[in-house]
Amino acid sequence: MMIEIKNSIIKSVNDVLSALSYPEKDYTLTPPKKSKFGDLSSNIALLLAKDLKRSPMDIAKLIADKLKSDFNENISNISVTNPGFINFKINDDYFRSQIKLILNSSSQYGKGNIGNSKTANVEFVSANPTGPLTVGHGRNAILGDTVSNILEWQGYEVTREYYFNNAGRQMRILAESVEARYFELLGEDLNMPQDGYQGDYIIKIAQNILDVEGKELEHGTDIFKVTAEETMFNKIKNSLKNLEIYFDQFTNEKTFYENGDIDTFMNELRDKDLIYEKENATWFKASSLGKTQDKVYIKSSGEPTYRVPDTAYHRDKIKRDYDLIIDVFGADHADAYPDVIAALEALGHNTNHIKILIYQFVTLLRDGQKVKMSTRKADFVSLDDLIDQVGIDVVRYFFIMRSMNSHLDFDLDLASDQSDKNPVYYLQYAHARICNIISRANDLEFALDDGFDPSYLRHDEELNLLKYMVRFPEFVNIAYENLEPQNIANYLQELSARFHKFYNSCRVITDNMELSKSRLAIVKAAKIILANGFNILGISAPERM
RNA sequence: GCCCUCGUAGUUCAAUGGAUAGAACAAGUGCCUCCUAAGCAUUAGAUGCAGGUUCGAUUCCUGCCGAGGGUACCA
CATH class of the missing domain: 3.40.50.620 (HUPs)
Structure with a gap:
């Protein structure tokens, strides 16, 4: 795992720091954004500059030189770049060796153990059962x-729990609203309570009570409340089921x-x-x-x-x-x-x-205007309608790809238009493409059983894909620490982009059997990671699109 | 008034205090005799304003402007 290499570098750096009697700093060792800076990069020299009253570049060079004398076998190069970063390049063979690990771990790849036996x-x-x-x-x-x-x-062993208020004012008004509709159906004047629920679904519940219980019910009977709560809860559970x-x-x-x-x-x-x-x-x-x-x-x-x-x-x-x-x-x-x-x-x-x-709240836009949602006034867009319109994967991905802190805008008019262009299809398409390659390979009787030689994977796009694949566990962990699902959505987006680039420049099924087997291995590993990521986000992994 | 969250490209959103701020949609230009063009390549385009901390700020602090939410008997 990547973490092992990281730890060994940190240990080497710490040894050098203490050998030089440098003060301890809370430095970072992280993958830089640009691949030209290597696979891991540290800011340690930048942090030391002030204390040591020397330029960060000088310090970085000094530390890098010391590190080079004690080379980690997985490190192929150490460099220093402005303004004073120390960059480590990891052996390509290390990344290549990870494919087998991913294939073996399969649906378990990326899982952590922080919550074991917790x-x-x-x-x-x-939501209180007062409406859809x-x-x-x-x-x-x-x-x-x-x-x-x-x-x-x-x-973690997780209990998903739904808590609702059924003793308070809201449920009382719901019951009174249903009761008012019931007696309206019997020909009485509508006697809605103040702040009563206006939705048509209230009338349906009243009609249902009328059909089942007849017209002899008394004012104030419990049946209105009990039936309303039960009806709404069944509806809510069904909506949730639609989202799995x-x-x-x-x-x-x-x-x-x-x-x-x-x-x-x-x-x-x-x-x-x-x-x-x-x-x-x-x-x-x-x-x-x-x-x-x-x-x-x-x-x-x-x-x-x-x-x-x-x-x-x-x-x-x-x-x-x-x-x-x-x-x-x-x-x-x-x-x-x-x-x-x-x-x-x-x-x-x-x-x-x-x-x-x-x-933060979702701002709904309809005809370019903000829609103020109110269950009580029956002015809302139901979740079921949205799912019917665009499908579960689009709905789930739409809400997950954004930070919970963002006040996001949701344009209802564009919802179905955009559903065709939803980024979730970009991810799923990568998965479907891989499935297609695999099924092609099966037709041609390519077999992985007799192994593959990862050293055939030398193309830039192969390594670019592979290097990001091995970071999946890291992102799963980041999402856990932040409790922010969009970290995973962002990761899968980038992973898919790298796959599509790979797909365009590297044919998997070729005349070269050994190369093909290696490429088949890397795409199978990529498929595992995509599927595992989809699993966390609760979206499907289609075999074809 | 006070408290919380937010302000990034024409639009919707990303970016553990790091190096040239990323995608998607919209606009322009290329690429299917080749495993799915729901793709790839490519052009143009952004950190609300003013200070501060820092070697380095979209990120942290202060003020202002703007949006959403809350604000003592709704939940």
């Missing part, structure tokens, strides 16, 4: 699922009222003098924990705010003893979680293993 909980989507999932929820769903995949690639997202656990806030966790939690905060009454409401004294303002915990209406069950829920997750707890929230929740964390810490819980991922 557990993680990823909470995402968590929207395009906005799509970003959350795909981000959460992909982050889960990334953790699984590091060995499956949850291990659904948790609702009612649980924590019923099992007494919320009472316990409130009492403990009260004991710590963090709860007080004011203006008919019950307050959490967040200000005494360093927050800017206190928060309402129980409204004057008697209903708790979402913070209360949310905090009890997070406490429950902590008690379930995960090594890592991740929440995926939209930017509108950015202000809420610090209070939850503060309350948990006040109760003596360690929260260092809780990571909150905040993603």
